[in-house]
Amino acid sequence: MEREVRTAAVCVTQTGRSEDYLDYRDVTRPMTVLVRNQQTGAFNAPHTHRHGQVLYACAGVMRVSAQNGLWYLPPRRALWIPAGVVHDQLMLSPVKLRSVYIDPQACGVFGPMCKVVEVSVMLRELILALADQPVEYPQNSRNAHIVALILSELERSRSLPVQIPWPVDRRLAVVCEAILARPENAQSVEYWADKVGASSRTLIRLFLKETGLTFRHWVQQVRLATALDRLEQGQSVGVIARDLGYTSASAFSAMFRRVMGESPREFLMPGR
Numbered sequence: 001m002e003r004e005v006r007t008a009a010v011c012v013t014q015t016g017r018s019e020d021y022l023d024y025r026d027v028t029r030p031m032t033v034l035v036r037n038q039q040t041g042a043f044n045a046p047h048t049h050r051h052g053q054v055l056y057a058c059a060g061v062m063r064v065s066a067q068n069g070l071w072y073l074p075p076r077r078a079l080w081i082p083a084g085v086v087h088d089q090l091m092l093s094p095v096k097l098r099s100v101y102i103d104p105q106a107c108g109v110f111g112p113m114c115k116v117v118e119v120s121v122m123l124r125e126l127i128l129a130l131a132d133q134p135v136e137y138p139q140n141s142r143n144a145h146i147v148a149l150i151l152s153e154l155e156r157s158r159s160l161p162v163q164i165p166w167p168v169d170r171r172l173a174v175v176c177e178a179i180l181a182r183p184e185n186a187q188s189v190e191y192w193a194d195k196v197g198a199s200s201r202t203l204i205r206l207f208l209k210e211t212g213l214t215f216r217h218w219v220q221q222v223r224l225a226t227a228l229d230r231l232e233q234g235q236s237v238g239v240i241a242r243d244l245g246y247t248s249a250s251a252f253s254a255m256f257r258r259v260m261g262e263s264p265r266e267f268l269m270p271g272r
Contacts, residue, residue, distance in 0.1 A: 017135065021101075024135065025050055030106050031147045033131040034099040044089040052107035053081040053099060054154065056119060056127060060095030061229060064088070066114045068210075070164040070180075072225050073116070074232045075124075077160065080115050082107075087114075098131050100150065109155055117157040126150045161259060162225050165211035165218065171196040172206045176218070183222045184245040189215045224259055227252070228267075237264050 018024070019036040038044075046065075055064060056078035064071045064079055066087035071079050081087055083104045119127075130137070130146050137143050164180070167173050175192045179185060189207075193200040207215045223244045230240045241252035256264050 021047075021049065024101055027135055029135075029137065029139070029147075030103045031130065031150065032101050032135055033127060033133075034097065034101065035131050036097040036099070038091045038095050038097060040091055040093050042091040042095075046086050046088045048084050048086050049081070049101065050083055050104070051101035052083050052104055052110060053101055054117075054127075055079040055081055055087075055089070055097075055099055057095045057097050058124060058128060061092045062095055062097075063090045063092055065090075065166070068166050068168070069114065070166055070225075071114075071116055071162060072229050074229055076119055076232055077116050077162075077228075078119050080110050080117055080154070082110070082112050082114070085114060098127050100127060100130075102151075106151065114163075116160045116162050117154065118160060120153060120157065123150065123153040123157065126153065160228075162221070162228060164221050164225055165213060167206065167210035169206050169210055171198050172203070172210055175203070179219060179222055183219070183226045184243055186245045220255065220259070224256070227256065227264075231264055231268055 017035055019034070021034060024032050024034055055062070055073065057073060058075055060075070062073045064073060064087060066079070066081060066085055071077075072092075073079055126146055126149050130143070130150065133143060167176060174196050178192075178195075189203055190200045193203040196203070198206075204215060207213060207218055211218050213221065227240050227244060230243075231237075237253060238249045241249045244252065246252040246255070253263055256262075256267070260267060
């Protein structure tokens with residue numbers, strides 16, 4: 001399944017750099033960066049890579065689906081995707097993709113599961129520096145240092161608990177899609193059970209079995225992911241709290257601190 005369905009007719013940039021992953025898979029470098037700009041609504045259909053991948057966009061927001069989870073990725077976050085994991089991407093705005101492919105032998109320390117990592121200012125600049133090099137870049141000391149520093153920064157980057165586990169059961173998927181579309185919807189599990197023709201006990205059991213979370217905690221994860229994106233877009237805590245159905249800004253901030261270990265203001269501090 002090692003392929004990507006091309007979403008645009010042109011697969012080579014004006015600089016002559018390929019936008020097709022297949023042109024990167026056999027590059028004899030420990031790390032390469034694919035550069036691709038995609039418009040709102042562009043969709044990269046389910047595919048895999050033989051490399052480990054740090055899926056990153058220096059501008060724009062993506063929604064990524066992999067295995068049994070969903071993630072929202074603005075420019076301050078990247079998704080680590082181990083080699084061989086099936087995933088897709090939906091562009092929620094114009095995206096400047098700078099996807100880092102890492103030789104499997106060089107990325108064992110990053111683990112076998114997908115995870116979101118913070119992208120520091122330093123890591124962002126290192127990725128952009130390597131992206132400015134040719135695909136078959138000279139293996140000189142400068143580039144070797146850039147590669148080593150990227151690996152070091154990734155290893156020390158903080159993981160963020162923002163995965164939205166996704167179910168397989170059709171009834172549960174219908175409920176999850178509806179909540180994802182309107183995370184402020186405060187309907188009870190009994191309401192949703194009635195909508196999909198199941199008992200509330202069945203729905204409660206399915207949430208735990210298929211997502212590993214209770215209904216309440218799953219909804220919280222959706223709201224947290226939505227809140228992080230809105231915070232990074234500059235929206236105020238008060239507006240976010242109101243739009244997501246919290247009774248007050250303090251109630252939202254308490255949830256945020258409980259999950260993230262810091263307040264929304266601390267999370268957005270520059271230079272982190």
